[in-house]
Amino acid sequence: MPDGSRDGTLLFDRNDWTFDSMHRTFDAIIDIAEKDLGLNLYPNQIEIISSEQMLDTYSSVGMPLMYRHWSFGKHFIQHEHQYRKGMRGLAYEIVINSNPCVSYCLEDNSMALQALVMAHAACGHNHFFKNNHLFHQWTDADGILDYLDYARGFIQKCEEQHGTAAVEKLLDAAHALMSVSVFRHRRPPMLTERAERERERRRNEEAEHSVHYIWSAHEAADRPGGTEQAVQERKSRMRLPEENLLYFIESYAPKLQPWERQILRIVRNIGQYFYPQRQTKVMNEGCACFVHYHILSRLHQTGRIGDGAMLEILHNHTSVLFQPGFDDPRYSGMNPYTIGYAMMTDIQRICTDPTEEDRAWFPDIAGCKDWRNVLKDAWSGYRDESFIQQFLSPKVMRDLRLFSLSETGNEAFYRVSAIHDEAGYREVRDALASANNPSLSDPDIQVVDVDLLHDRVLHLQHRPTSGVPLAEDDVRRTLDHCRRLWGYDVSLTEG
Amino acid sequence: MTQFIDRRLNPKGRSLGNRSRFIRRARAAIKKAVDDSVRSRNIVDVDQGEHVAIPASDIHEPSFHNADQGGHRDHVLPGNKTYRAGDRIDKPPQGGGAGGREGAPDGEAEDEFLFALSRDEFLDLFFEDLALPDLVKRSLKSTDIMRPRRAGLSVTGAPANLSVMRTMRNAIGRRVGLRRPANREVEDLRGHIASLEAAPHKDTHDSDELAKLRARLDHLVARQKRVPFLDPVDVRYRHFEMKPEPTANAVMFCLMDVSASMGQREKDLAKRFFVLLHLFLKRRYEKVDLVFIRHTHQASEVDEQTFFYSTESGGTVVSSALVEMQRVISERYPAGDWNIYAAQASDGENYSGDSAHCAELLNGEIMNLCQYFAYVEIIGEAEAKILTNPASGTELWRAYLGVSGKWPNFALKRIAHRSEIYPVFRELFSTAPETSDA
Numbered sequence: 010m011p012d013g014s015r016d017g018t019l020l021f022d023r024n025d026w027t028f029d030s031m032h033r034t035f036d037a038i039i040d041i042a043e044k045d046l047g048l049n050l051y052p053n054q055i056e057i058i059s060s061e062q063m064l065d066t067y068s069s070v071g072m073p074l075m076y077r078h079w080s081f082g083k084h085f086i087q088h089e090h091q092y093r094k095g096m097r098g099l100a101y102e103i104v105i106n107s108n109p110c111v112s113y114c115l116e117d118n119s120m121a122l123q124a125l126v127m128a129h130a131a132c133g134h135n136h137f138f139k140n141n142h143l144f145h146q147w148t149d150a151d152g153i154l155d156y157l158d159y160a161r162g163f164i165q166k167c168e169e170q171h172g173t174a175a176v177e178k179l180l181d182a183a184h185a186l187m188s189v190s191v192f193r194h195r196r197p198p199m200l201t202e203r204a205e206r207e208r209e210r211r212r213n214e215e216a217e218h219s220v221h222y223i224w225s226a227h228e229a230a231d232r233p234g235g236t237e238q239a240v241q242e243r244k245s246r247m248r249l250p251e252e253n254l255l256y257f258i259e260s261y262a263p264k265l266q267p268w269e270r271q272i273l274r275i276v277r278n279i280g281q282y283f284y285p286q287r288q289t290k291v292m293n294e295g296c297a298c299f300v301h302y303h304i305l306s307r308l309h310q311t312g313r314i315g316d317g318a319m320l321e322i323l324h325n326h327t328s329v330l331f332q333p334g335f336d337d338p339r340y341s342g343m344n345p346y347t348i349g350y351a352m353m354t355d356i357q358r359i360c361t362d363p364t365e366e367d368r369a370w371f372p373d374i375a376g377c378k379d380w381r382n383v384l385k386d387a388w389s390g391y392r393d394e395s396f397i398q399q400f401l402s403p404k405v406m407r408d409l410r411l412f413s414l415s416e417t418g419n420e421a422f423y424r425v426s427a428i429h430d431e432a433g434y435r436e437v438r439d440a441l442a443s444a445n446n447p448s449l450s451d452p453d454i455q456v457v458d459v460d461l462l463h464d465r466v467l468h469l470q471h472r473p474t475s476g477v478p479l480a481e482d483d484v485r486r487t488l489d490h491c492r493r494l495w496g497y498d499v500s501l502t503e504g
Numbered sequence: 505m506t507q508f509i510d511r512r513l514n515p516k517g518r519s520l521g522n523r524s525r526f527i528r529r530a531r532a533a534i535k536k537a538v539d540d541s542v543r544s545r546n547i548v549d550v551d552q553g554e555h556v557a558i559p560a561s562d563i564h565e566p567s568f569h570n571a572d573q574g575g576h577r578d579h580v581l582p583g584n585k586t587y588r589a590g591d592r593i594d595k596p597p598q599g600g601g602a603g604g605r606e607g608a609p610d611g612e613a614e615d616e617f618l619f620a621l622s623r624d625e626f627l628d629l630f631f632e633d634l635a636l637p638d639l640v641k642r643s644l645k646s647t648d649i650m651r652p653r654r655a656g657l658s659v660t661g662a663p664a665n666l667s668v669m670r671t672m673r674n675a676i677g678r679r680v681g682l683r684r685p686a687n688r689e690v691e692d693l694r695g696h697i698a699s700l701e702a703a704p705h706k707d708t709h710d711s712d713e714l715a716k717l718r719a720r721l722d723h724l725v726a727r728q729k730r731v732p733f734l735d736p737v738d739v740r741y742r743h744f745e746m747k748p749e750p751t752a753n754a755v756m757f758c759l760m761d762v763s764a765s766m767g768q769r770e771k772d773l774a775k776r777f778f779v780l781l782h783l784f785l786k787r788r789y790e791k792v793d794l795v796f797i798r799h800t801h802q803a804s805e806v807d808e809q810t811f812f813y814s815t816e817s818g819g820t821v822v823s824s825a826l827v828e829m830q831r832v833i834s835e836r837y838p839a840g841d842w843n844i845y846a847a848q849a850s851d852g853e854n855y856s857g858d859s860a861h862c863a864e865l866l867n868g869e870i871m872n873l874c875q876y877f878a879y880v881e882i883i884g885e886a887e888a889k890i891l892t893n894p895a896s897g898t899e900l901w902r903a904y905l906g907v908s909g910k911w912p913n914f915a916l917k918r919i920a921h922r923s924e925i926y927p928v929f930r931e932l933f934s935t936a937p938e939t940s941d942a
Contacts, residue, residue, distance in 0.1 A: 058514075068522070085522060347582075414580075
């Protein structure tokens with residue numbers, strides 16, 4: 010372990026990395042992460058991979074193992090094409106929310122870049138995964154790799170038993186509904202491989218029960234159908250409305266085979282696993298950038314990273330954080346890295362060196378000096394939307410010169426609704442917070458009713474947010490997939 | 505605890521399974537793209553795989569999502585310079601504009617999905633509807649070469665083929681089963697007897713013992729003789745059967761008329777045909793040799809560059825090329841070891857009277873040696889409209905027509921345009937069974 014006496018000796022002085030220099034540097038990084046920042050980390054597993062393997066991992070939604078499906082092949086080809094044409098570089102790393110926390114580092118990285126990547130992924134993301142309440146409560150880092158392994162094996166077995174074409178069709182349909190098959194409000198049970206096998210066994214045993222309502226049809230026939238009370242009763246029995254489409258189909262679709270239900274379950278579980286990541290893009294990247302910057306500049310200050318290497322690190326740091334203005338040809342939306350990092354350094358500033366404005370806006374933390382714990386609280390207790398609501402300061406809005414536009418219907422112009430001034434801070438903040446809330450940008454589609462004893466039409470309802478309609482062409486094709494799964498007609502109404 | 509793992513040596517191509525699924529999925533679209541590119545592009549490049557573009561809508565993955573337009577929306581943007589609250593900004597004429605949607609940066613059409621097929625993938629699609637399996641069966645009929653193949657064991661055979669392992673295994677089983685006394689047991693007994701005999705004092709007990717042991721020794725030795733160490737019934741020989749084996753080598757003869765009447769267009773068409781045949785053979789045989797024979801009024805074997813790109817003037821005597829081919833075959837490619845394919849391209853002109861000689865050569869020897877002989881006549885596009893009757897044509901054509909009547913593995917076709925080459929190639933090979941059945 011490095012200590013004071015070793016300070017000042019360079020961790021590495023060559024551009025190429027070796028396992029030796031990686032080890033040495035990582036020890037120094039972890040030392041600062043744990044002793045200075047007080048991060049709470051999963052054990053790390055750092056894997057060196059080639060660029061082709063990086064493309065592989067990209068295409069299977071960033072997971073180290075995944076079941077087989079043509080769409081992953083398509084994504085691979087897309088990434089490869091863009092990469093070969095130089096349209097985009099490869100990520101320097103990919104990190105997986107698992108225990109141990111797996112980070113993939115590209116072999117082409119220079120040693121300085123590897124140091125950056127290790128501080129970023131193996132400390133920053135790692136801490137965020139382990140401590141943020143969403144990940145903590147909604148995903149199971151211990152079980153995910155086993156679960157994916159199980160899923161891959163199960164789907165392969167299904168392909169062997171039922172044919173690749175049948176499995177492919179099912180997966181196509183399931184993927185189409187993946188985005189509307191997330192529990193946003195009630196918490197899903199944890200994924201474990203063993204529980205999954207157990208469930209599969211029970212499901213097979215009770216296969217005939219999946220059509221239990223047919224058996225009770227005789228009794229039901231006597232009851233008056235269609236009255237308001239009967240409808241209410243039916244809905245409450247099926248716990249309608251239901252926001253998770255695949256969950257509902259898995260549970261109630263009349264015609265699906267047990268293995269088909271199991272595959273639907275796998276797809277929606279994987280979708281659910283990624284839901285916290287979609288809600289914490291800004292925070293996750295902000296946290297990682299803040300952590301790598303803090304650690305590496307500390308190493309540079311103590312003379313353990315040379316000036317040249319630090320320049321390279323800063324060059325990469327700033328290009329990741331680059332936010333072109335809205336009128337720049339390079340502009341392609343808000344960069345989550347930028348906003349996250351800007352807010353976190355700003356929190357540090359508010360804690361240590363507040364202005365009058367900060368004292369008015371953030372009386373709890375302004376000048377408290379303890380920025381480490383303020384940040385750690387923020388990392389653990391918030392998601393993007395609430396984090397922005399809580400911590401976006403006027404200074405950050407001014408620095409980034411944020412302004413908000415609104416448009417209504419098919420008007421030929423945008424209206425500037427607020428800018429970075431006293432009158433507009435709150436409105437800009439609200440708008441940015443909602444822009445980072447996936448439950449607002451995802452359409453709200455729910456199962457509202459189905460009468461299994463009569464026409465079995467699955468009634469879906471779309472509730473538009475601020476009147477935003479669905480993309481029509483896709484609606485038609487997605488509904489086709491939905492019908493294929495449900496086995497009967499499906500209707501979609503606007504609510 | 506931190507672990508570093510070097511994954512770089514892990515097997516490559518982890519996503520090949522996904523890729524093949526993707527290609528199967530988009531098969532129809534890719535196939536069409538491949539066919540188009542074969543028609544319009546240089547076939548010589550086919551070897552290198554191919555970039556194809558397929559319509560993105562064929563492989564679109566639909567989902568419920570919000571439309572780009574409509575409803576009330578708020579956007580937050582960075583980099584304000586001059587705007588104040590309440591300002592109006594005109595929307596850009598097309599697309600989402602300031603909403604943050606980016607157009608295609610390099611002019612590549614967004615509704616096309618571009619990717620590269622590997623050589624193997626391309627060729628698979630390329631040959632897909634050529635019904636290869638039948639073709640393979642049909643043209644792999646040269647079974648002249650017989651090679652010994654292992655075929656189990658036998659009780660008779662040449663000493664060189666003795667299977668020691670099997671023989672000894674049988675012997676051990678037999679010896680155990682018939683309780684043959686082990687050599688060591690006999691030796692021990694002899695030693696025991698010798699030590700008793702050498703003992704200085706002998707009493708009656710000892711001599712009784714000695715007699716008993718001698719009797720036992722005799723019994724064991726006799727038994728050893730009766731149950732031999734190795735018996736003729738143990739012996740096994742490796743057995744071989746002679747089996748026909750298809751030759752894995754092919755040679756392809758490219759014959760072409762290079763006299764002045766063959767212009768660049770004709771040569772170009774001929775080349776495409778040769779390349780196609782070569783590709784086809786390359787997939788089927790381990791080794792494909794190419795022999796280029798060009799001819800005017802005399803023929804010579806040349807290298808590929810000379811064959812396609814250098815010009816020569818002179819008359820046209822087609823039979824000279826066939827004679828040259830015969831010479832090369834007899835020198836280097838004995839028909840027993842090689843599958844011989846020949847492709848001839850010409851504009852149909854020939855020295856008057858020579859065509860009959862050609863037919864004679866073909867009927868006499870060459871067709872006996874060849875797996876397949878394909879003749880393409882390259883004609884002008886104007887001529888193609890006139891020459892619709894296969895029975896009429898130049899003298900050479902008519903002579904060859906006679907040959908094709910006698911040999912099912914002789915095919916001839918007329919080509920006028922490069923888009924016809926591929927269909928013609930297909931036809932050449934698929935017509936073979938009909939004529940052979942007839």
